[in-house]
Amino acid sequence: xxxxxxxxxxxxxxxxxxxxxxxxxxxxxxxxxxxxxxxxxxxxxxxxxxxxxxxxxxxxxxxxxxxxxxxxxxxxxxxxxxxxxxxxxxxxxxxxxxxxxxxxxxxxxxxxxxxxxxxxxxxxxxxxxxxxxxxxxxxxxxxxxxxxxxxxxxxxxxxxxxxxxxxxxxxxxxxxxxxxxxxxxxxxxxxxxxxxxxxxxxxxxxxxxxxxxxxxxxxxxxxxxxxxxxxxxxxxxxxxxxxxxxxxxxxxxxxxxxxxxxxxxxxxxxxxxxxxxxxxxxxxxxxxxxxxxxxxxxxxxxxxxxxxxxxxxxxxxxxxxxxxxxxxxxxxxxxxxxxxxxxxxxxxxxxxxxxxxxxxxxxxxxxxxxxxxxxxxxxxxxxxxxxxxxxxxxxxxxxxxxxxxxxxxxxxxxxxxxxxxxxxxxxxxxxxxxxxxxxxxxxxxxxxxxxxxxxxxxxxxxxxxxxxxxxxxxxxxxxxxxxxxxxxxxxxxxxxxxxxxxxxxxxxxxxxxxxxxxxxxxxxxxxxxxxxxxxxxxx
Amino acid sequence: xxxxxxxxxxxxxxxxxxxxxxxxxxxxxxxxxxxxxxxxxxxxxxxxxxxxxxxxxxxxxxxxxxxxxxxxxxxxxxxxxxxxxxxxxxxxxxxxxxxxxxxxx
Numbered sequence: 001x002x003x004x005x006x007x008x009x010x011x012x013x014x015x016x017x018x019x020x021x022x023x024x025x026x027x028x029x030x031x032x033x034x035x036x037x038x039x040x041x042x043x044x045x046x047x048x049x050x051x052x053x054x055x056x057x058x059x060x061x062x063x064x065x066x067x068x069x070x071x072x073x074x075x076x077x078x079x080x081x082x083x084x085x086x087x088x089x090x091x092x093x094x095x096x097x098x099x100x101x102x103x104x105x106x107x108x109x110x111x112x113x114x115x116x117x118x119x120x121x122x123x124x125x126x127x128x129x130x131x132x133x134x135x136x137x138x139x140x141x142x143x144x145x146x147x148x149x150x151x152x153x154x155x156x157x158x159x160x161x162x163x164x165x166x167x168x169x170x171x172x173x174x175x176x177x178x179x180x181x182x183x184x185x186x187x188x189x190x191x192x193x194x195x196x197x198x199x200x201x202x203x204x205x206x207x208x209x210x211x212x213x214x215x216x217x218x219x220x221x222x223x224x225x226x227x228x229x230x231x232x233x234x235x236x237x238x239x240x241x242x243x244x245x246x247x248x249x250x251x252x253x254x255x256x257x258x259x260x261x262x263x264x265x266x267x268x269x270x271x272x273x274x275x276x277x278x279x280x281x282x283x284x285x286x287x288x289x290x291x292x293x294x295x296x297x298x299x300x301x302x303x304x305x306x307x308x309x310x311x312x313x314x315x316x317x318x319x320x321x322x323x324x325x326x327x328x329x330x331x332x333x334x335x336x337x338x339x340x341x342x343x344x345x346x347x348x349x350x351x352x353x354x355x356x357x358x359x360x361x362x363x364x365x366x367x368x369x370x371x372x373x374x375x376x377x378x379x380x381x382x383x384x385x386x387x388x389x390x391x392x393x394x395x396x397x398x399x400x401x402x403x404x405x406x407x408x409x410x411x412x413x414x415x416x417x418x419x420x421x422x423x424x425x426x427x428x429x430x431x432x433x434x435x436x437x438x439x440x441x442x443x444x445x446x447x448x449x450x451x452x453x454x455x456x457x458x459x460x461x462x463x464x465x466x467x468x469x470x471x472x473x474x475x476x477x478x479x480x481x482x483x484x485x486x487x488x489x490x491x492x493x494x495x496x497x498x499x500x501x502x503x504x505x506x507x508x509x510x511x512x513x514x515x516x517x518x519x520x521x522x523x524x525x526x527x528x529x530x531x532x533x534x535x536x537x538x539x
Numbered sequence: 540x541x542x543x544x545x546x547x548x549x550x551x552x553x554x555x556x557x558x559x560x561x562x563x564x565x566x567x568x569x570x571x572x573x574x575x576x577x578x579x580x581x582x583x584x585x586x587x588x589x590x591x592x593x594x595x596x597x598x599x600x601x602x603x604x605x606x607x608x609x610x611x612x613x614x615x616x617x618x619x620x621x622x623x624x625x626x627x628x629x630x631x632x633x634x635x636x637x638x639x640x641x642x643x644x
Contacts, residue, residue: 072567072570075567076569085595085600
């Protein structure tokens with residue numbers, strides 16, 4: 001094989017998951033080498049059958065490993081793969097002398113296009129699953145790069161990558177993802193962030209073939225193909241610094257969350273996707289301070305049923321053991337639209353029907369969630385949190401609905417328990433007059449939304465980012481007043497916004513009187529380390 | 540609604556049910572439906588109109604291709620030894636909303 005020495009090529013994409021990777025470049029998917037047709041119908045047929053069997057084997061193995069949302073998607077792919085109709089159609093095309101990979105691609109592409117053009121969002125979204133399935137069989141047919149045999153630590157380049165492929169790859173030795181298309185809000189991007197795999201999306205058309213090594217900076221969205229010595233060393237140094245910092249933080253992971261002068265802080269974690277728990281030992285935190293449930297309700301996917309939700313919630317509680325788990329009811333709307341559930345015609349979605357406002361209107365969706373939560377509550381220390389509460393009446397209404405589903409479950413003879421109902425403190429009205437909401441079992445300050453509403457500065461608007469400051473005295477004053485009120489009335493107060501994960505903000509929060517915070521899982525070590533240096537009597 | 544008749548000597552069962560599932564005959568329900576259909580020896584067919592066209596209820600490719608939405612009436616018919624059991628089991632699966640609790644009560 002000829003050695004090609006290429007000029008280094010710098011690319012700018014969109015950041016999807018932070019981190020740095022330096023490693024061999026492997027190109028996947030449509031970009032992989034062509035398969036040479038055998039010319040024999042018998043061989044093509046045999047190759048096709050064996051690729052189908054291998055793909056089915058992959059999927060069955062994955063199904064055994066993955067739970068929840070992911071396993072339904074895999075079950076659908078497997079059912080499709082085992083379908084006699086599809087198989088016989090491919091065999092029919094093969095019999096006309098068409099090579100196996102072309103025949104498979106031809107039929108699957110027709111299916112994919114058919115789904116993509118469906119006017120129903122739920123059906124249209126299946127085209128992504130079929131693409132994933134098409135590529136899996138193609139990889140087996142081409143006998144080229146198979147995910148399991150990928151060099152550990154490699155940088156994978158492709159147009160798009162399906163979640164199944166991501167889950168199958170071994171990321172323990174590093175590596176990263178470079179996508180020419182893709183989105184930072186995709187399921188894969190979420191998995192990448194949760195697993196600490198650097199990922200850059202939206203690179204546009206790139207000719208990867210001339211390059212054999214790559215550098216990714218997932219924080220800036222920058223990538224370099226065939227880096228020169230200077231570039232490679234610069235990124236290796238960055239990587240080493242990150243690792244060193246991580247080692248320092250990891251040393252604190254298993255230590256108690258205590259200040260330099262021995263004050264204990266309740267340190268909880270925020271969880272966005274259930275897969276994140278696979279990598280976290282519950283012993284390193286005091287429980288889950290915020291479990292978002294939006295991951296179950298994805299745009300373009302069917303609404304999760306009671307059983308799916310119950311299974312997911314139960315799993316969280318079993319993971320946490322005796323420790324508290326705070327699950328937030330569906331918080332859609334605002335920047336998290338789901339077609340068919342949230343309104344598309346709002347001029348200002350952040351001030352519109354979102355959070356509890358939406359779930360009280362869509363009470364059938366809310367009831368299903370409350371039923372699943374009440375059933376899960378028997379398996380641990382569950383608390384339920386209502387987002388975007390603005391008036392106390394909303395807490396009452398949610399409470400009545402919860403009473404109602406409790407009656408229903410008992411009548412059906414289904415085991416259930418009534419979890420305490422607390423609220424997010426994110427609407428300024430609540431932070432200003434917490435005494436109006438004293439029926440809440442607990443308060444959790446959502447500093448992201450509280451900041452944007454108090455400062456009238458959107459979180460994602462670069463022009464006002466200097467105003468979106470969670471340490472502005474007005475915000476800290478509100479936090480301090482909510483904490484003081486909670487202490488007076490024996491209502492637990494915690495904070496679960498992004499600011500809790502940033503050590504720079506730790507002292508102001510402690511000074512405001514907070515003794516319970518909920519942070520991103522990868523911030524546990526960092527926050528404990530920062531805490532160990534803080535002297536509370538001085539703050 | 541159920542009706543039995545004998546066509547060419549084989550027992551033919553037919554029945555219909557209203558699809559109430561929120562998102563229609565989508566991936567999850569279709570996987571459940573075809574899996575259940577495959578457990579019977581009888582030929583099982585599905586249609587969205589009384590007069591057909593009928594499709595193989597054991598094929599997810601064909602079942603999903605119907606893109607049946609909420610409030611569609613599903614017709615099942617089966618031919619073979621366990622035809623009656625097959626049709627009642629499938630009707631009951633749809634009537635039970637595929638074991639989901641997500642549609643309006």
